[in-house]
Structure formats: C-alpha cells, structure tokens
Amino acid sequence: MIAIRQFDAKDLADILQIEKISFSHPYNKSTFLHLLSAYNTGFLVAEHDGKVIGYIIYSADHSGAIVSIAVNSTERRKGIGSKLLREAISELISRVKTIELQVSANNIDASVFYSKHGFKPSGIMKNYYPDGSDAILMKLNQAKFHAIQRAWQS
Ligand SMILES: CC(C)(COP(=O)(O)OP(=O)(O)OC[C@H]1O[C@@H](n2cnc3c(N)ncnc32)[C@H](O)[C@@H]1OP(=O)(O)O)[C@@H](O)C(=O)NCCC(=O)NCCS
Incomplete structure (x- = not known):
C-alpha cells in the first residue's frame, strides 16, 4: 500500500538517492532544506513499506508552481507520480487559479x-538548464483541472 504524506526530515536520505538517479543536476541537501523553509511551499512523499519512493515539491504564491x-x-509507471501530482494539484487549486511548471x-x-x-505548453525559455537545453513552460488552469477531476471520478 502506498501512502502519500507530508515530508519529514528523516526522508531526506531516500529523497537524495531518488534525486541522484533522476536528474543530471540533482538538488543537494541544502537546496531541499532551503526549499522547505520557503514560504508557501508544500512537500509530499510517497511511502511504501517504510521507504520513500517518490516526492513532490510545490508552491503557491500569486500562482501555483510544481x-x-x-x-x-x-x-x-505504477501511478505513483500521478498520485503525488494529483494531491499537490488538489491542494493548490483551492488557493490559486493557475499552476505552472x-x-x-x-x-x-x-x-x-x-x-x-x-x-x-504555454511558452519556451531558451537555454534555461545548465546543459543549455530549453525549458517548456506548461500551465494548468482551474477549469481544466475541474474537468480532469470529473474524469478521474467517473
Ligand atoms: C515524470 C515522473 C515523475 C512520472 O512518474 P510515474 O510514477 O512514472 O508516473 P505515472 O506512473 O503516474 O504515469 C502517468 C502517465 O504519465 C505518462 N508517462 C509517465 N512516464 C512516462 C514515460 N516514461 N513515457 C511515456 N509516458 C509516460 C503515461 O501516460 C502514464 O500513464 P500510463 O502508465 O497509464 O501510460 C517519473 O518518470 C520521474 O521521476 N522521472 C524523472 C524525474 C523527472 O523527469 N521529473 C520531472 C521533472 S520536470
């Protein structure tokens, strides 16, 4: 059984492992701690058999962000990323009109x-990443989210 719950400091070791295998420029411990201390930041983890197997960080300021x-x-490909993203979106969409990433x-x-x-997709940021690759901006608005939520429930 997979549980989605709030981040706890003891999760950091598992998260740093996941981070290392997932990104060419992984966040380090101090980046995670900095993100955690930021105003309006949410941090959820997916746990299975006492081990953290996924995480999501999101924020809500004027708009929401993953x-x-x-x-x-x-x-x-087991639906864990979807569980984390849905939980974050459900939390954000009650507070903001748009979520960006x-x-x-x-x-x-x-x-x-x-x-x-x-x-x-809503835009492009040229040479955004350290390896020179572009970032695609993507947006989700409230109306689209509610339509998708109805589809999840049907
Ligand atoms: C992106 C990521 C979080 C998705 O997590 P996940 O648990 O595998 O996602 P899910 O199983 O919930 O996938 C939901 C759907 O997304 C799509 N999808 C997910 N991974 C995919 C892949 N590798 N190729 C194509 N479609 C994919 C599929 O439509 C999938 O549904 P399906 O399995 O029924 O076909 C995961 O691949 C990951 O950690 N990647 C490395 C880190 C990363 O790139 N993060 C995003 C940075 S912007």
Whole structure:
C-alpha cells in the first residue's frame, strides 16, 4: 500500500538517492532544506513499506508552481507520480487559479506525464538548464483541472 504524506526530515536520505538517479543536476541537501523553509511551499512523499519512493515539491504564491517531482526509477509507471501530482494539484487549486511548471524540452517522458494531467505548453525559455537545453513552460488552469477531476471520478 502506498501512502502519500507530508515530508519529514528523516526522508531526506531516500529523497537524495531518488534525486541522484533522476536528474543530471540533482538538488543537494541544502537546496531541499532551503526549499522547505520557503514560504508557501508544500512537500509530499510517497511511502511504501517504510521507504520513500517518490516526492513532490510545490508552491503557491500569486500562482501555483510544481517545483520538482521524481519517483524512484524502479517504481515508475505504477501511478505513483500521478498520485503525488494529483494531491499537490488538489491542494493548490483551492488557493490559486493557475499552476505552472518548467520541463526540459529533452524530457519527453515528463512532458507526456504532465500533458496527461491537463497541463498545456504555454511558452519556451531558451537555454534555461545548465546543459543549455530549453525549458517548456506548461500551465494548468482551474477549469481544466475541474474537468480532469470529473474524469478521474467517473
Ligand atoms: C515524470 C515522473 C515523475 C512520472 O512518474 P510515474 O510514477 O512514472 O508516473 P505515472 O506512473 O503516474 O504515469 C502517468 C502517465 O504519465 C505518462 N508517462 C509517465 N512516464 C512516462 C514515460 N516514461 N513515457 C511515456 N509516458 C509516460 C503515461 O501516460 C502514464 O500513464 P500510463 O502508465 O497509464 O501510460 C517519473 O518518470 C520521474 O521521476 N522521472 C524523472 C524525474 C523527472 O523527469 N521529473 C520531472 C521533472 S520536470
């Protein structure tokens, strides 16, 4: 059984492992701690058998943002990323009208994942990442989210 719950400091070791295998420029411990201390930031983890197998960080300021999400490579395509994203969206959408994120133009898997959850490309940021790749901006608005939520429930 997979539980989605709030981050706890003892989760950091598992999260750093997931981060290392998921990104070419992984966040380090101090970046996570900095994000955690930021105003209006949410941090959820997915836990299975006492082990953290995925996480999501999101924020709500004027608009909402998905800051980062990753699932352990052995646990992907099992719906865990979707559980985390849905939980974050449900929390954000009651507070903001739009949720935004950036995804590397090279990260087709994540683009497909976000599209499946109703995010639409809304712009491009040239040379955004340290490796020189572009970021695709994606947005989800409240109306689209409610339509998708009805589809999840049907
Ligand atoms: C993106 C990520 C979080 C998705 O997590 P996940 O648990 O595998 O996602 P889910 O199982 O909930 O997938 C939901 C849907 O997204 C799409 N999707 C997810 N991974 C995909 C892939 N590798 N290729 C194509 N479609 C994919 C599929 O439509 C999938 O539904 P399906 O399995 O029924 O076909 C995960 O691949 C990951 O950690 N990637 C590395 C980190 C990363 O790139 N994060 C995003 C940074 S912007």
